[in-house]
Amino acid sequence: MAEVTARDLMEEFDFKLLNDEDAVAFRPVSTSDISRPGIEMAGYFTYYPAKRIQLLGKTEMSFYDELDRETQVERMEGLCTYDTPAIILSRGLEAPESLKEAADRVGVPVLSSPITTTRLSSQLTTFLESRLAPMTAIHGVLIDIYGIGVMITGSSGVGKSETALDLVRRGHRLVADDSVEIRQEHDGILVGRAPDLIKHLLEIRGLGIINVMTLFGAGAVRNYKRIGLAIDLEIWDQKKQYDRLGLDEETIKIFDTHLPKITIPVRPGRNLAVIIEVAAMNFRLKRMGINAAEQFSERLNNVIEDGDKEEF
Template sequence: MAKVTAKELIEEFDLELVNENDDIVFRAITTSDISRPGMEMAGYFTYYPAKRIQLLGKTEMTFFSQLSDEDKKDRMDRLSTYDTPGIILSRDMEAPPELINAANEVGVPILISKITTTRLSSQLTTYLETQLAPMTAIHGVLIDIYGIGVMITGSSGVGKSETALDLVRRGHRLVADDSVEIKQEHDGVLVGSAPDLIKHLLEIRGLGIINVMTLFGAGAVRNYKRIGLVIHLELWDQKKQYDRLGLDEEKMKIFDTEIPKITVPVRPGRNLAVIIEVAAMNFRLKRMGINAAQQFTERLNDVIEDGDKEEY
C-alpha cells in the first residue's frame, strides 16, 4: 500500500513540528481525505474519521477557545488517537497545551502551517492523491505526440524503442522507455512516468543505452504525461484479419480506466513512426467529433441506397 509520512509533508509544505519527539514524523498517512473536525469540537465523535489528517482552522480553534477547561481536554484527548496520522493547524496558529499533551501521549505529530486553511486543504489533497494513487508498471514506451500521451506496447524486439527514437527525431517527446510506471490519479486519469533509474534513457539494440536529453535537448523529454492512447505493435500475421476501416475500437483496461487501443502490424517497409504519428492526430480529430471512418461508412451507405433506388 502506498503511504506518505508526516516528514514528507514537512518537507513539501514547509511545516513546523511542535512535538519534541522527532520519531513520530514517520507515522504513515494512507488516505488522501482531509478532515476538518468541526462537529468533533462540539463533542460529536460518533463518525469520527480518525485515519485522516485533521486540519484545524480558525473556525475550529475559535470555537475551541470558548470551551471549558474540562471540555478542551476531552476534545483533544478524543481527537488524538493511535490511528490519527497527524494534526495540522493553519494560519500559523499556536497549538493549545491540551492538544500538545494529548498528541504526545499517543504519538500524533502536530504540524503548523502559515498557509490559509482552504488553500492548505486543497494543496494537501492534491499532493496526497498524487502520492497515494495506485500504481503499476507496464512494459512499453510512452511518448508525447502532439499533446497526446501515446503508450507503445508489444513483445520484446518488435521495434518499440527504435520507433520511439524516430519519433523523438521528428520533434516529439520521450517520457519513458522499457518500463512505464502508471498511476491512476483520478477516475479516468492515468499518468505515466519513467522509473528514476532509466529516466530520459533509450535502449537501442546495436547502439546500447543513449541519453535522449543529452543528445536532443531538454525539449525532447518530459517527466510525466497523461496516457490517452495505446498502440500495440505485433509482427504481421498473414492469417489474421486486421481492421482496415478503423471502426472497431479496442480498449485496454488499466485499473478502472479503459484506454483506446490500436493494433499495428509490423513488417519490413512500414514506417511505424509516421503511422503512430498519424494515429495520434486521428485520435485528436475523433475527440473533436471528426471520425473519418464513420464519415466514409455513411457516404458508402448513401451510395448503396442511391444505387438501390435507381434499380427500381
C-alpha cells in the same frame, strides 16, 4: 500504492513540527480525504474519522478558545489517537499545550502551515490523491505526441524503443522507455511516468543506453503525462485479418479505465514513427467529433442506397 507519512508532507509543503520530534511516530497516511473536526471539537466523536489527516483552522481554534480548561484537554485527547497520521494547523496558528501533550502521548505529529485553511486542504488532497493512487507497471514506451500521451506496447524486440527514438527526432517528447509506471489518479484518468532509475533514458539494441535529455535537450522529455491512447505493435501475421477502415474500436482495461487501443502490424518497410504520429493526430480529430472512417462508411451506404433506388 506508495506510502506517504507526515515526514513526506513536511518536506513537500515545508510544514513546521510543533511538538516533540522524539515522541512522534510517522504513521502512513491511508486516505487522501482531509477532516476538519468541527463537530468533534463540540464533543461528538461517534463517527470520528481518526485515520484521516486532521486540519484545524481559525474556526476550530476560535471555538476551542471558548471552552473551559478541562473540556479543552478532553477534546484534544479525543482528536489524538494511535490511528491519526497528523494534525495540521493552518494560518500559522500556534498549537495549544493541551494539543501538544495529547499528541506526544500517542505519537501524533502536530504541524503548522502559514497557508489558509481552504487552500491548504485543496493542496493536500491533490498531493495525496496523486501519491496514493493505485499504481501498476507496464512493459512499453510512453511518448507525448501532439499533446496526446501514447503508450506503445508489444513483444520484446518488435522495435518500440527504435520507434520512440524516431519520434523524439521528429520533435515529440519521451516520458518513459521499457517500463511505464501508471497511476489512476482520478476516475478515467491514467498518468504514466518513468521509474527514477531509467528516467530520460532509451535502450537501443546495438547502441546501448542513451540519455535523451542530454542528446536532444530538455524539450525532448517529460516527467509524466496523461495516457490517452495505447498502440500495440505486433509482427505482421499473413493469416490475420487486420482492420482496414478503422471502424473497429478496441480498448484495454487498466484499473477501472478503458483505454482506446490500436494494433499496428510490423513488417520491413513500414515507417512506424509516421504511422503512430498520424494515429495520434487522428485520435485528436475523433475527440473533436471528426471520424474519417465513419464518414466514409456513411458515404458508402449513401452510394449503395442511391444505386438501389436507380435499379427500381
